Amino acid sequence: MTLITDIRLRRVLDSRGNATVEADVHTESGGFGRGKAPSGASTGEYEAIELPAQEAIANAREDAFPRLIGEVHAGNQRDVDAALHAADGTDDFSGIGANSAVAISMAAAKAGADVLGAPLFQHLGGTFRGNEFPTPLGNIVGGGEHAADATNIQEFLSAPVGAPSVEEAVFANAAVHQEVHDMLADRGIPAGKGDEGAWAPSVSDDEAFELMDEAVSAVEDDVGFEIRFGLDVAGAELYDESEGGYVYDDGVKSTDEQIDYIAEKAQEYDLVYVEDPLDENDYEGHAELTERVGDRTLVCGDDLFVTNVSRLGEGIEQDAGNSILIKPNQIGTLSDAVDAIELATENGYASVVSHRSGETEDTTIAHLAVATGAQFIKTGAVGGERTAKLNELIRIEDNAA
Numbered sequence: 001m002t003l004i005t006d007i008r009l010r011r012v013l014d015s016r017g018n019a020t021v022e023a024d025v026h027t028e029s030g031g032f033g034r035g036k037a038p039s040g041a042s043t044g045e046y047e048a049i050e051l052p053a054q055e056a057i058a059n060a061r062e063d064a065f066p067r068l069i070g071e072v073h074a075g076n077q078r079d080v081d082a083a084l085h086a087a088d089g090t091d092d093f094s095g096i097g098a099n100s101a102v103a104i105s106m107a108a109a110k111a112g113a114d115v116l117g118a119p120l121f122q123h124l125g126g127t128f129r130g131n132e133f134p135t136p137l138g139n140i141v142g143g144g145e146h147a148a149d150a151t152n153i154q155e156f157l158s159a160p161v162g163a164p165s166v167e168e169a170v171f172a173n174a175a176v177h178q179e180v181h182d183m184l185a186d187r188g189i190p191a192g193k194g195d196e197g198a199w200a201p202s203v204s205d206d207e208a209f210e211l212m213d214e215a216v217s218a219v220e221d222d223v224g225f226e227i228r229f230g231l232d233v234a235g236a237e238l239y240d241e242s243e244g245g246y247v248y249d250d251g252v253k254s255t256d257e258q259i260d261y262i263a264e265k266a267q268e269y270d271l272v273y274v275e276d277p278l279d280e281n282d283y284e285g286h287a288e289l290t291e292r293v294g295d296r297t298l299v300c301g302d303d304l305f306v307t308n309v310s311r312l313g314e315g316i317e318q319d320a321g322n323s324i325l326i327k328p329n330q331i332g333t334l335s336d337a338v339d340a341i342e343l344a345t346e347n348g349y350a351s352v353v354s355h356r357s358g359e360t361e362d363t364t365i366a367h368l369a370v371a372t373g374a375q376f377i378k379t380g381a382v383g384g385e386r387t388a389k390l391n392e393l394i395r396i397e398d399n400a401a
């Protein structure tokens with residue numbers, strides 16, 4: 001029933017106006033699924049390779065179609081993803097492009113769900129999923145690679161950890177976003193938005209910490225449940241070996257100073273979450289910081305682990321971090337992403353399913369987070385390509401009620 005009978009690949013726009021890959025998968029019994037690849041700006045050195053969209057499409061047509069069309073059932077995700085690996089023939093998807101691979105992988109999953117008549121999260125995670133929901137991390141203020149002339153730290157993230165429902169959590173993050181807008185307006189600080197819809201004012205990192213602290217407290221008072229906040233430092237983007245460490249507007253911090261700085265901020269603001277606090281090659285530094293703050297703070301590896309089981313395995317061995325960011329396009333297929341989540345779960349690491357800075361209206365990650373029982377999802381606070389996922393989470397929750 002779910003035998004793949006046709007695949008179409010096309011170039012479509014992402015949220016930055018760049019070309020990305022869209023895949024349509026059709027099955028024998030009329031099932032249909034569509035997936036779109038997202039794209040990073042602060043990409044990790046060890047990520048799967050995204051090819052220019054047209055090249056990824058041409059290569060996948062030539063190499064992947066013969067292994068998929070008439071050969072593989074969309075309902076069997078492992079077979080689909082194994083065929084993509086076999087067609088690619090490399091260990092980083094540089095053959096057909098991780099963008100073609102992830103678009104086809106997600107489209108096939110949706111086609112499989114369509115034939116079953118089941119929601120995607122249930123097809124991926126089983127019938128007992130759908131009652132637990134991830135806490136959304138909302139990007140409120142930021143800079144780094146996502147906005148020029150703004151903070152050095154890439155993302156300041158609101159985390160409504162006490163919210164009684166996804167719906168209330170999503171609205172709390174939007175309220176924090178609005179609160180920061182009003183605070184900036186009161187102070188006469190102009191602010192555009194970065195790639196993920198976060199405010200990108202020209203303020204220091206210290207000012208951004210204060211803004212977040214105040215905004216989160218104000219909204220917490222309004223909604224009556226606990227909201228904490230966290231960071232994506234994107235440490236690899238700040239790290240410059242030739243400069244001797246982490247390059248901030250106000251100077252360079254050595255690795256020891258960076259660990260102290262993040263540990264002090266984690267304590268001062270009771271941060272719930274710190275992603276990529278150090279360079280992507282520094283397992284040892286991540287381990288030291290985790291030892292210092294890990295009882296109250298999730299130390300999450302994004303560029304550090306790149307959704308890759310061998311890099312996560314190395315981290316687990318060294319006690320580096322206590323959570324992993326999950327970006328399907330970083331590794332190329334849903335099966336690989338689920339493998340990383342399973343390894344994390346077995347070892348007590350939390351999973352944070354994540355968007356990319358370049359996004360589309362695709363909602364697969366909302367379903368993946370519910371399907372795998374991920375503790376958090378990071379998919380922005382506002383903006384159409386972000387609200388596509390947030391609103392999908394609200395729908396999944398509503399349908400489960």
Ligand SMILES: C=C(OP(=O)(O)O)C(=O)O
Nearest residue numbers: 040041042043355356357
């Ligand atoms: C979402 C992120 O940004 P990008 O997609 O640019 O890697 C991130 O670093 O977590």
Ligand SMILES: [Mg+2]
Nearest residue numbers: 232275276302
């Ligand atoms: Mg990151």
